[in-house]
Amino acid sequence: MSLALPVFKSWVPAWLIRATIFLVIFPGLLLFGLSTASGAGAAGYYGIEPADVQYSMVVFYAAVAGFFALERRFFIFMATKEYFILSILIQMGTAYVCFHTQNLYILLVFRFLQGMSNCMSTSICITLIFGSLQNERAREVGYSIFYCLLLCITPISTIITAPILNAFDYNVLYKFIIFAYIPGGILLLVIMNDVRLNRKMPLYQLDFYSFIIYSSILCLLGYTLVYGQQYYWLQDLRIVWSLSATVLLIGLHIFRQLHLRRPYLNLEVFKHRNFNVGMFLIFVLYLIRGALGIVSIYFASILGMDPIHIGYIMVANIIGIVISVLISSRLIVMKRPIRLVWLYGFVLLLIFHAWMWFLFTTQADASTYVIPLIIQGMGAGMLMTPIIVFAISSVPEHLGSSASATGVFFRFTGFCTSIALINYFQLHQKNNHVNRFQEHLSGLNTLVSERLAQYVRALTNKGMAPDLAAKAARGLLNRTVDSQAQLRAMMDYYLLTSIVLIVVLLVIALFPKLNRTKIDLKSNQPSPAVY
Numbered sequence: 001m002s003l004a005l006p007v008f009k010s011w012v013p014a015w016l017i018r019a020t021i022f023l024v025i026f027p028g029l030l031l032f033g034l035s036t037a038s039g040a041g042a043a044g045y046y047g048i049e050p051a052d053v054q055y056s057m058v059v060f061y062a063a064v065a066g067f068f069a070l071e072r073r074f075f076i077f078m079a080t081k082e083y084f085i086l087s088i089l090i091q092m093g094t095a096y097v098c099f100h101t102q103n104l105y106i107l108l109v110f111r112f113l114q115g116m117s118n119c120m121s122t123s124i125c126i127t128l129i130f131g132s133l134q135n136e137r138a139r140e141v142g143y144s145i146f147y148c149l150l151l152c153i154t155p156i157s158t159i160i161t162a163p164i165l166n167a168f169d170y171n172v173l174y175k176f177i178i179f180a181y182i183p184g185g186i187l188l189l190v191i192m193n194d195v196r197l198n199r200k201m202p203l204y205q206l207d208f209y210s211f212i213i214y215s216s217i218l219c220l221l222g223y224t225l226v227y228g229q230q231y232y233w234l235q236d237l238r239i240v241w242s243l244s245a246t247v248l249l250i251g252l253h254i255f256r257q258l259h260l261r262r263p264y265l266n267l268e269v270f271k272h273r274n275f276n277v278g279m280f281l282i283f284v285l286y287l288i289r290g291a292l293g294i295v296s297i298y299f300a301s302i303l304g305m306d307p308i309h310i311g312y313i314m315v316a317n318i319i320g321i322v323i324s325v326l327i328s329s330r331l332i333v334m335k336r337p338i339r340l341v342w343l344y345g346f347v348l349l350l351i352f353h354a355w356m357w358f359l360f361t362t363q364a365d366a367s368t369y370v371i372p373l374i375i376q377g378m379g380a381g382m383l384m385t386p387i388i389v390f391a392i393s394s395v396p397e398h399l400g401s402s403a404s405a406t407g408v409f410f411r412f413t414g415f416c417t418s419i420a421l422i423n424y425f426q427l428h429q430k431n432n433h434v435n436r437f438q439e440h441l442s443g444l445n446t447l448v449s450e451r452l453a454q455y456v457r458a459l460t461n462k463g464m465a466p467d468l469a470a471k472a473a474r475g476l477l478n479r480t481v482d483s484q485a486q487l488r489a490m491m492d493y494y495l496l497t498s499i500v501l502i503v504v505l506l507v508i509a510l511f512p513k514l515n516r517t518k519i520d521l522k523s524n525q526p527s528p529a530v531y
Contacts, residue, residue, distance in 0.1 A: 320377025
């Protein structure tokens with residue numbers, strides 16, 4: 001039976017239903033990327049370090065991933081409309097607290113609550129979307145549109161938030177989120193009937209212990225990966241204790257799930273080989289996606305572009321995503337070999353990374369990067385839906401929920417690992433290059449002295465005092481060295497990701513058994529925790 005008839009009022013057209021669901025989902029997606037909308041702005045407003053800003057986003061992600069398995073019980077217990085109102089009120093309330101507070105620990109607590117409530121509202125929207133799509137073609141379109149939106153959320157967030165940050169303080173973004181929930185929330189309440197999407201099940205035997213253990217694992221793992229390079233990894237007791245606790249809790253979690261009658265996450269999903277392959281590929285995809293953040297850093301710190309213009313150039317990435325999602329969805333419906341689709345996607349990503357390696361320079365025109373960004377978007381869009389559909393189709397239907405939740409863990413881990421790698425190259429490798437450049441310059445004392453003298457004379461001729469001119473010239477030289485070192489670190493990162501992509505392409509090409517999984521778009525639907 002179609003959910004569209006009992007859930008929504010008879011006078012509501014289909015286009016209004018879809019538009020309303022989009023208006024409800026979109027602010028929640030913006031909440032995820034809010035921490036990275038302006039890392040410097042968030043760090044400056046809250047008086048925290050850039051790593052703290054990254055960790056606030058990781059905590060939000062950990063809450064979404066950790067609460068997914070437990071959230072379903074609350075969804076079934078409460079009526080849909082009341083459950084939706086509760087989730088919206090919690091998100092608006094937590095955003096209000098984040099708008100007013102400047103305390104890091106309060107921010108982290110309420111970002112975690114935001115993640116939980118975001119999982120609630122997204123769960124409703126996902127159920128409404130996929131419950132009303134009955135045929136395979138419609139469900140495939142639903143998958144593609146949803147994952148297309150997820151891939152586009154980072155550049156869209158930049159486009160939306162840049163003008164706001166240009167005129168207001170960082171915390172105003174949370175006020176914007178509060179008002180952004182109002183149109184979609186009111187519309188959904190108006191067009192929905194008072195019905196349930198599932199048969200009511202009482203709240204008993206809720207596995208809060210597994211939720212606490214699993215969420216703690218995610219938060220501690222994220223802490224280790226985000227702060228590891230800053231604290232020099234195992235040289236710092238904080239990282240040692242965090243990593244030790246993570247390992248112990250993982251062991252406890254596995255032991256508990258193997259002995260529970262109703263596991264929080266059913267580990268039987270790992271008995272299916274192709275599911276493991278899908279998890280490996282989704283981990284790699286999220287690891288590689290982090291390289292796009294390097295491009296944004298390059299535009300801002302090396303080319304000196306402001307956030308508004310970075311958002312404009314990222315439109316090219318959105319165009320690439322939309323094009324490739326349309327192509328990949330068509331290939332899935334046509335039953336083309338899944339390996340072929342993956343090869344297309346990873347080849348496009350390899351082209352982007354290899355091309356960008358040659359384009360990193362201190363001076364360039366923004367239009368130079370339009371085509372590479374389109375290619376990057378096409379690569380990511382070509383892979384996202386096919387990999388996730390392949391992984392979920394690899395397990396029996398009764399394991400679909402655990403498969404989705406486990407997939408979120410691998411996406412979370414890939415996301416955090418990309419942050420760790422970027423921090424490593426931005427901190428460690430950059431310092432190595434700075435030291436090499438300084439050693440090289442120390443052997444060219446005469447040339448350096450002559451160049452500094454030229455800078456001093458030029459600045460003195462413009463009316464600057466000689467002592468200030470000398471300081472400015474030395475600062476200009478140091479800035480040049482820093483820029484070159486940062487460029488070299490970025491190139492090193494892109495070289496590493498290119499090597500990883502080559503290895504993945506070889507694995508896919510030499511693994512013909514991958515095509516034996518039958519893609520079934522009807523058996524399982526994606527989890528709400530799909531960021």
